[in-house]
Amino acid sequence: MFSKLLYRKRTLIARKCTQAKCHALSKQTLRLSSSSAPPGNILIQEDETVQHVKPYSEIPGPRAIPILGNTWRVMPIIGQYDISDTAKVSFELHREYGKIVKLSNLVGRPDLLFLYDADEIEKVYRQESVTPFRPSMPCLVKYKGDVRKDFFGTLGGVVGVHGEPWKKFRTTVQKPILQVQTVKKYIEPIEDVTKDFISKMLAMKDENGEMPSDFDNEIHKWALECIGRVALDTRLGCMDPHLPPDSEPQKIIDAAKYALRNIAIMELRFPFWRYFPTTLWTRYVANMDYFVE
Template sequence: MATKQMLRHGFVCQCRSYGSTQILRKAASQPIAINDVNSKDAYYKKMGQKVDVDERPEGWDQAKPFSSIPGPKPLPILGNVWRFFPGIGEYHNIELVNWYKGMKEKYGDIVYFSGIPGKKPSVLCFNPDDTETIFRNEGTWPIRYGLNSYIYYQQKMRHDVFQGIGGVLSTQGEKWFENRSVVNKILMQPRTVDLYVDNPDNMMPNDFQNEIFKWTMESMALITYNKRIGVLNRNLQKDSQEQRFINSVLSLFDLSYKLDILPSLWPYISTPNWRKFVKAMDFLTELNQKYIQECLDSSDPSIPDHDKSVLEKLIEKDRRIAITMVNDMMIAGIDTTGKTIAAVLYYLAKNPGKQEKLRQELKTYLPEKSSPVNKDLTRASPYLKAVIKEAMRLSPIAIGILRTSVKDMVLNGYQIPKGTEVISINILPSRDDKYFMDANEFIPERWLRSTTDEYSSKNVHPFASFPFGLGPRSCVGKRLANMELQVGVAKIIRNFQFSWPHPDAQFGATLLYGIQTPLRFKVVEADE
């Protein structure tokens, strides 16, 4: 059984074919000299129009001072950088989730971490009660910094392409609100999702995860540009521009972790990792510009709005926002969705009873293996949705969510002044027996409305698991991502039976969380 055959079962959408017009240019990798990519004063001034930043929260006077929050103490000159040095540093080469676990075990539910040059001090929160406080006080225009390398590249190095317009990830304050308002009208509408629906030993090879990435790239191209780009072609070469695109996305996330999470001198000098990052971003940007131009050259004005691509819809609102947004979508939609599908298939392979229960539900909507996915399945299918939600609880792509406080708060009994970087570490509560019965077990039933016992999610803290984020800055692509996951998982599980005849897979994170073990599933044809 060919691996690509299985992935094709997951890609059922129809689209128009387009011609090709290439526009390529070479971008120079240059050193940079900046002290602080983010200047927040202007944003806080605007935020004052939306939030009463001078109001003291309840319990402020009784709370312990900010300076007394526990955490690793920085040394003079060396700060906390030395903790990452090989041989002597306790944080050297430690996996990110394990680092957070160690911090929580040593210091408690709230930790202050500072002393890294070029990076702002931050407060780590591990308690859902504090997470709730953070999100209920984030204001109308939530502030979320991070990925400074990506922001600098878009806004400073490639003004020729992005014209100073950041995406919904990289902008803040009123400008973020303006951009998000344009994008929401298209990406957050149910009808946008519906557009893409009606449409030897049986062991998977070590590179099966890459086949899933090919599927997610093909899916994102269809959604973004309304065209098939041929990533699922059986004869796709390893040095093809499409495969290089996938490789560059994977490299980009790994480099972002090294540049923006770990200690790095990139804000001051052009480091080797920064140059690799620029090279990857240049390639991704240029190929996206090619796809954009092909889409626009082939655009048919007579096509009704509901049949147009996301690019065509966005460009009618604002061309600059459209260019930036579709570039972000193509980069962000491959690794994230691909890792999530891998996790779903893994948990189903490890739990054959749950897998069979899902398959029986799918037969209601897909009576034949070749039946196309329709709106009935994506709008109903409660167990399919529960399976996906449970997999994302156990293995959320984003293990933490960053906010900059826009007013004073009290977290875990400590004063948190406005302007503080606060990170809610959501992966630890989502796997804690304190919040979920048998938290480390894969139990999709906990998300069903019909479940009323102690396993029911109705009894769970509402801020203990939120894989797409919360509030106004929740993931703008969550509807499309859920649609991709439902279509892919439904078609694959309806056609194939998965098992995992190996020791448990290893999960881990750099910038994104997912399976790090090769996806060597055993796969056989499912019964009719």
């Protein structure tokens, strides 16, 4: 959850893309129209280059092998990619294959389609209408829907649901959080936290003016402090320079980091956890339970 506050993703992963959908998507382009629609409206019109559209099968990407498909590429030891570092994997795919990449034939899950062009990403979002289908994080869905259904009930959250339930949840939460007066209310509190963080950064610099190797943990502390200030209307003490490793804020950070960094491993490697509790799944549940308890 903390990484989302720090980085703005420009990569969209279309979870299940059929050839027909991609072909239809490529045929259309977004254009502003001032004659047939009010200002600000965006219309979808046929592009004059429609005859140059290529089929879904020609989207570049790693070549699959029989039986193992592309799943072997994210396996330990023999794999090509370290899936625990999804940012690095995404960078390598973009560098090798270009602005649109297909990672197909993954055991137990649909193809992944990566887009690295902001204009094309906008087209995908515009095509989704008000009930998008974005199946993601089955492990989180299983945790909320099966393991801790007693706590979450039918509240799957924005990530855990799609279609009509997603629309209902999004409509409910966006009204208060997207209001300008709500945003303005937290500008000064977040600025105070950030000033403390900057002061801490200046004190942490070494003789070369660089941050320590574990600086990402300090960023997570800043993120958690901001979340606590907004969600709980209080300071959690994450900016304390002597915050002990067994403190509650640090335990929250560690639990979140473990859960987020292992989601890709559970999702893209062989999904044994769906059928029996693997070691990784058991530890994932334990870390998620820390937030619930």
